[in-house]
Amino acid sequence: MSDATINPADAAPVGSDAPAEHMAIPAGYDDGQDHIGLEHHTSTGLSNTKLAMWLFLGSECLLFGGLISTYMLYRNRRADTLGPDQLWDIPFTSATSFILLMSSLTMVLGVQAAKRRDDRNTRLWLTVTALLGGLFLAGQIYEFTVFYREGLGFTTNLFASSFYTLVGFHGAHVSVGIIMLMATVGMLLRNRVHGNKAETVEMIGLYWHFVDIVWIVIFTLVYLIPA
Amino acid sequence: MSTDTTTTGTEHHFGEDITAIEPDAIPHEHKDLRDRDYVFIAFLLLILTALEVAASYIELGSLLVPILLIMMAIKFVTVASFFMHLRGDARIFSWMFYAGLFLAVGVYAAALTTFHFFAP
Amino acid sequence: MNNRTSMSVPKGASTVRSVSRRLRIAAAVGLGALVAGCAQDAPQNTFDPAGPNAQRIQNLQVPVFIIAGIVGVITLSVIAFVVWRYRDRGQAIPEQTHGKPALEIGLTILPALILIGVAIPTVSTVFALAETDDTECVINVTGQQWWWEVDYPVQDGCGGISAPIVTSGQMVLPVDTPVLVRGTSRDVIHSWWIPRLNGKRDMVPGRVQTNRMQADEPGIYAGQCTEFCGLSHANMRMEVIALEADDFEVWKANQLSDYESPTNELALAGESTFIAQCSRCHQVNGLTDGDGDPIVSRPDLNVYSGAAPNLSYLMTRTTFAGAMFDLLTPECRADVWEAPPDEFGERYLEGVTPECLNRVQLREWLRNSPAEKPMYTDPNELAATNGLPRGMPYLALSEGQIDELVAYLLERK
Amino acid sequence: MAIIERPTDTPALAPSGGAPAVTPTRSYGYLRRPVQTTGWRSWAFTVDHKKIGIMYGVAAMLFFVVGGVEALFIRLQLAGPEGTVLSADAYNQMFTMHATTMVFLFVIPMAAAFANYMIPLQIGARDVAFPRLNALSLWTFVFGGIFLNTSWFLGGAADGGWFMYAPNSAVPFSPSNGVDYWTLGLLITGIASLVGAVNLIVTVLNMRAPGMTMMRVPIFTWMALVTQFLLLFAMPVITVALVLLLFQRNYDATFFEVAEGADPLLWQHLFWIFGHPEVYIIVLPAFGIVSEVLPVFSKKPLFGYPFVVFSGAAIGFVGWGVWAHHMFASGLGPISVAVFSVATMAIAVPTGVKIINWTLTMWGGKLRFTTAMLFATGLIVMFTIGGLSGVTHSVAPSDTQQTDTYYIVAHFHYVIFGGAVLGLFAGIYYWWPKVFGKLLNESWGKANFWTMIIGMNLTFGPMHIVGLQGQPRRMYVWTENRAGDGFFNIGFWNLVATIGSFILAVGVLFFFINVWVSRKNPPAPADPWDARSLEWMAENPPKEYNFERTPTVHALDEMFHRKYEDVGEGDAHDYVKVATAEEIQAVETANRDDHVHLPSPSYWPIVLSFSLPVIAYGIIYSTLLVIVGLAIATVAMFGWALEPPTADDSEFESPEGGDGGEPSKELVASV
Incomplete structure (x- = not known):
């Protein structure tokens, strides 16, 4: 703490009175700080966390963009090996897409509940969201095993490598989301969330919706557009 | 002292603070949608998804890809605008996110183009 | 030139030169010397074009370099002036100028205009160099670690090629003929780069890329692989040999000549050694086994890259081991490299004579090639390539076998 | 420590007495918070942006030495024909690691050091937006850098060049684990950059002092902001490329398997979409530094501040549209080549704007050539040369002659060494008294500058010649046969370059000698350079909480306007000094904020960072280790989540039994 010790000599005005007077703070001078509450103390009036989350999501666009581009380049590079057209089960994937879309709805309901400071419903909706996410993941894993049994290993061809990598990265994001959701539910239960609960839930919501919109893109580009 | 300088220099006001607090940059919490509205939006998204899937089964020829892409974009923007509240929120969030998005679309589309069309 | 007598190549019309050609050469040499003082420049000098493609680049880059130089001199002079003129000599606090937008905008537009001036000829040159319709001859190159295979497909171009010609390290082409080089990699x-003939072009596995080559006068044009390609990247060189049309015909005929059995005992022994030790990877056209069946190397089973240089006419080339080493002794090498254009074809077509052979280097190579050129041929390091050597392995040849092989190879021309 | 203690005998000027000393009463997560204020623990667990900045700088300088030694080996090998100092394999590792180290482990982190230390001070904040994330990015970078360099001792470093073109980076062509170390190491340092980018962007946008509008933000902070945006968007791209390569090498994926139909140009696109913005990531912070240094030592404001800001932003933006100029020889087709060629020329315009503005800043000024100013001026000159050689190969046909030759090596060393490194040294000399409270010795500083300038020109100048004479890059030997003779003889100029590199090394050595001889210098004055920006309102070195009170900003060059007043009439300006920095600081002290909340130190950032190399070693050697690493990471993340960033007032108990509940200023958000 020695750093913080203030040398009285430094603190006293130095030099003549003139500069001190010049620099004196008039009584009642308002530097604008004291009236800014905890929520809006930033220059933009926006939450640091939320800004950071949006920056992160902007950055993630380039990550998924790269993986999607790799897939688009390689999807039908070789006609003589197993390709998307032989494998896709559109009704099944539509169902899992539907589940993920619904989880976005439950997520937003959870965020709304958190804004109302309704902890019980927040926990409920977050749990439902995590379950739906889990269901989606289960669908993915099922789909992967079906493809694998049909002969599409990770190393089979370029399509396989880029497909599994893209969808696997998305699945990893979903898994992280589920962990965050469950951890938040637990922390809400034990009241260990720091700071603004509604904002914490909203951040997880942003992440979750992002995972959802990435899937919207993947579903269309990877599954629906013919190779 | 500090109050004086604002009157002396001619140099202090080059531009407005691009992120200054303006009335319309403050989040419109009060304009929040109700739960019912979210259910309705989700319903719309479902219909769009169903349409997408249906479109992929119909013979649309060269129209299919643009139609699918447009529906994808609508779904994307809907989720971002409403579920992620970009619509009512401070504009800077949209800037951050869409900067990343458009940059990604731009560079990757250009890179893929060099593979598909420009290669000798 | 003590070994000219051994030359067996018929002399064609190559010695007869038109007056206009001589004049052109003289003018080119004179101008070149004037512009760049280039007589002693490195053989890969990028400012010494010897063909229309490189000349196109030269016409573009010389003004660009001059403009850049002028801008640089002006800018640096201004900075020097400012540093000298406004150094602290106790002057008062200067005026707190924050900027002059008009000046700023002006000084932004000025470089933009200069760059527009540069951009227009750049774009037109890019498209001109990409043009391939006017080429009259197709030569394929295939890069691999760490040498170039050059092959001439059957075609009407190049004065007509009736059967495929395969060589390595040196690309022979007729002068004044636009050649389309098509390249890939194994x-x-x-990267294929002959600086005096054209800019470089990467040769990418899985793609076929093109590069135009055209030489104005006979001679040897040095090049080097310029895309980092692993251990012996530095040793992956190549040359383009430009010959007069009639000399080129001679060269082609040579490359398609029938296999000649060895004429002396040592070389005959060398033939069997070659069959036993080398023919798995190295092809010598016309070589037959005991049953009279042609011996065809199956290199793809034995070498990672899937090939080794074709040695049928090794001694018509002047380099070996990916153009890393000269087949000629230094004196004979200088004879070829420094030959005036009108004598060049004659000297190149002599090939490697026994007197000129760089025996020391060739023997070293046969004795232990991995020690001469860095390659992943250490048996302990081959796991990643499923045990296949990359480059020539150590063959544990005896000195006697080396003598035989040298004698045998000396007749491959 | 979480709360700044105020001595109880505070001077009467303070409006509301001293706050009582307080100590945390509870532990968070699983461990008590580390509260040491001295010793190694005060550094390892700190979240103070200044300590983090210093550690960033020290680590970066160590890697600078490592990269420099690698460069000397390269030059020794190339001093003569058929060099035998290194084997081909060792040489390939050497140039790969030289570039990787200099780019990823020196220039980026050194710029991050300045950004970390200076941004909060320049914008009048007490810390960055997310102090624990800041610590995370520091330690992740440090561990990533160490991890990368351990490959030297564990079977050989990466040998594919820093651009690591596929398929030469595939297992058959690079069988050692070097490329795996490289891939994983860059993924780890990439995390550090990404986390740092998010943190610093939020800091600049959100943590500015009252009145600090974006157009009053000091220029270094502006350039750092643009840099962080570039990192934010570029890092994911290289991440994709690295992941593909990692999967290919370790899990037999086929991304660059040509036999399967893969296109090696995919790697090139991904790498250079990252790699070109990377060039500006390297150079923009240095531009920011000289844009601070030049006005101070010219005693004039930066000429055309808005132009410099917008040209920086324009460079950042256009930098995304020119990546393929690294691929003019790759066979993109004439349309792509033409488009990217023109786009590349376009980027010369904002770069030229900067050089013009710097020159005009000096024009009419009162130039004091301190070491910092010498380095800044050196940057303008050297960067101009590098920029002009850059223009020559934006001309695509010309570039097909020069790319992959030493001419390119000359160009980017003039840009990176002459631009970035000289700028960083200018910053070191300029801000040294700010950071350490002592001035560096000027005589040694000048020796340092002149030796470095002479050394760099002797090293990189001749490379223009050998490059134009056709000597390619990345060759472990050159041969007499291709050297030519006469004035342009490659051998002669290679020897000159090697001699130059050792002179350069001596120049760098002079810097370290300077640090050593300056260690006992007397404390520097509060404002040794008569500086203009806000960081000089804090003390040298700044207190843990930076400012006695959060400053209110009224102008660009706030500090100048607090010191000088315009007494001229009408259009005539006449500035007179009305206050010294000491006086200004004294007033700040007298009116200081009491009860400042600072973020508390934490174990979790360093623990989480540590898990990353563990996982990486695991990927190379053993799955078990991956599991161990993931376990450490999980514990660290939960510990992090359960630990509040700043202890609340209610969590503290004052020794006097006071209520400790005055309204406090929350300084950090929770992450």
């Missing part, structure tokens, strides 16, 4: 990316 392993990693390599």
Whole structure:
């Protein structure tokens, strides 16, 4: 703490009175700080966390963009090996897409509940969201095993490598989301969330919706557009 | 002292603070949608998804890809605008996110183009 | 030139030169010397074009370099002036100028205008160099670690090629003929670059890329692989040999000549050694086994990159081991490299004579090639390539076998 | 420590007495918070942006030495024909690691050091937006850098060049684990950059002092902001490329398997979409530094501040549209080549704007050539040369002659060494008294500058010649046969370059000698350079909480306007000094904020960072280790989540039994 010790000599005005007077703070001078509450103390009036989350999501666009581009380049590079057209089960994937879309709805309901400071419903909706996410993941894993049994290993061809990598990265994001959701539910239960609960839930919501919109893109580009 | 300088220099006001607090940059919490509205939006998204899937089964020829892409974009923007509240929120969030998005679309589309069309 | 007598190549019309050609050469040499003082420049000098493609680049880059130089001199002079003029000599606090937008905008537009001036000829040159319709001859190159295979497909171009010609390290082409080089690679990316003839072009596995080559006068044009390609990237060189049309015909005929059995005992022994030790990877056209069946190397089973240089006419080339080493002794090498254009074809077509053979280097190579050129041929390091050597392995040849092989190879021309 | 203690005998000027000393009463997560204020623990667990900045700088300088030694080996090998100092394999590792180290482990982190230390001070904040994330990015970078360099001792470093073109980076062509170390190491340092980018962007946008509008933000902070945006968007791209390569090498994926139909140009696109913005990531912070240094030592404001800001932003933006100029020889087709060629020329315009503005800043000024100013001026000159050689190969046909030759090596060393490194040294000399409270010795500083300038020109100048004479890059030997003779003889100029590199090394050595001889210098004055920006309102070195009170900003060059007043009439300006920095600081002290909340130190950032190399070693050697690493990471993340960033007032108990509940200023958000 020695750093913080203030040398009285430094603190006293130095030099003549003139500069001190010049620099004196008039009584009642308002530097604008004291009236800014905890929520809006930033220059933009926006939450640091939320800004950071949006920056992160902007950055993630380039990550998924790269993986999607790799897939688009390689999807039908070789006609003589197993390709998307032989494998896709559109009704099944539509169902899992539907589940993920619904989880976005439950997520937003959870965020709304958190804004109302309704902890019980927040926990409920977050749990439902995590379950739906889990269901989606289960669908993915099922789909992967079906493809694998049909002969599409990770190393089979370029399509396989880029497909599994893209969808696997998305699945990893979903898994992280589920962990965050469950951890938040637990922390809400034990009241260990720091700071603004509604904002914490909203951040997880942003992440979750992002995972959802990435899937919207993947579903269309990877599954629906013919190779 | 500090109050004086604002009157002396001619140099202090080059531009407005691009992120200054303006009335319309403050989040419109009060304009929040109700739960019912979210259910309705989700319903719309479902219909769009169903349409997408249906479109992929119909013979649309060269129209299919643009139609699918447009529906994808609508779904994307809907989720971002409403579920992620970009619509009512401070504009800077949209800037951050869409900067990343458009940059990604731009560079990757250009890179893929060099593979598909420009290669000798 | 003590070995000219051994030359067996018929002399064609190559010695007869038109007056206009001589004049052109003289003018070119004179101008070149004037512009760049280039007589002693490195053989890969990028400012010494010897063909229309490189000349196109030269016409573009010389003004650009001059403009850049002028801008640089002006800018640096201004900075020097400012540093000298406004150094602290106790002057008062200067005026707190924050900027002059008009000046700023002006000084932004000025470089933009200069760059527009540069951009227009750049774009037109890019498209001109990409043009391939006017080429009259197709030569394929294939890069691999760490040498170039050059092959001439059957075609009407190049004065007509009736059967495929395969060589390595040196690309022979007729002068004044626009040649389309089509290239690819068998392993990693390599880059084909003959600076005096054209800019470089990467040769990418899985793609076929093109590069135009055209030489104005006979001679040897040095090049080097310029895309980092692993251990011996530095040793992956190549040359383009430009010959007069009639000399080129001679060269082609040579490359398609029938296999000649060895004429002396040592070389005959060398033939069997070659069959036993080398023919798995190295092809010598016309070589037959005991049953009279042609011996065809199956290199793709034995070498990672899937090939080794074709040695049928080794001694018509002047380099070996990916153009890393000269087949000629230094004196004979200088004879070829420094030959005036009108004598060049004659000297190149002599090939390697026994007197000129760089025996020391060739023997070293046969004795232990991995020690001469860095290659992943250490048996302990081959796991990643499923045990296949990359480059020539150590063959544990005896000195006697080396003598035989040298004698045998000396007759491959 | 979480709360700044105020001595109880505070001077009467303070409006509301001293706050009582307080100590945390509870532990968070699983461990008590580390509260040491001295010793190694005060550094390892700190979240103070200044300590983090210093550690960033020290680590970066160590890697600078490592990269420099690698460069000397390269030059020794190339001093003569058929060099035998290194084997081909060792040489390939050497140039790969030289570039990787200099780019990823020196220039980026050194710029991050300045950004970390200076941004909060320049914008009048007490810390960055997310102090624990800041610590995370520091330690992740440090561990990533160490991890990368351990490959030297564990079977050989990466040998594919820093651009690591596929398929030469595939297992058959690079069988050692070097490329795996490289891939994983860059993924780890990439995390550090990404986390740092998010943190610093939020800091600049959100943590500015009252009145600090974006157009009053000091220029270094502006350039750092643009840099962080570039990192934010570029890092994911290289991440994709690295992941593909990692999967290919370790899990037999086929991304660059040509036999399967893969296109090696995919790697090139991904790498250079990252790699070109990377060039500006390297150079923009240095531009920011000289844009601070030049006005101070010219005693004039930066000429055309808005132009410099917008040209920086324009460079950042256009930098995304020119990546393929690294691929003019790759066979993109004439349309792509033409488009990217023109786009590349376009980027010369904002770069030229900067050089013009710097020159005009000096024009009419009162130039004091301190070491910092010498380095800044050196940057303008050297960067101009590098920029002009850059223009020559934006001309695509010309570039097909020069790319992959030493001419390119000359160009980018003039840009990176002459631009970035000289700028960083200018910053070191300029801000040294700010950071350490002592001035560096000027005589040694000048020796340092002149030796470095002479050394760099002797090293990189001849490379223009050998490059134009056709000597390619990345060759472990050159041969007499291709050297030519006469004035342009490659051998002669290679020897000159090697001699130059050792002179350069001596120049760098002079810097370290300077640090050593300056260690006992007397404390520097509060404002040794008569500086203009806000960081000089804090003390040298700044207190843990930076400012006695959060400053209110009224102008660009706030500090100048607090010191000088315009007494001229009408259009005539006449500035007179009305206050010294000491006086200004004294007033700040007298009116200081009491009860400042600072973020508390934490174990979790360093623990989480540590898990990353563990996982990486695991990927190379053993799955078990991956599991161990993931376990450490999980514990660290939960510990992090359960630990509040700043202890609340209610969590503290004052020794006097006071209520400790005055309204406090929350300084950090929770992450």
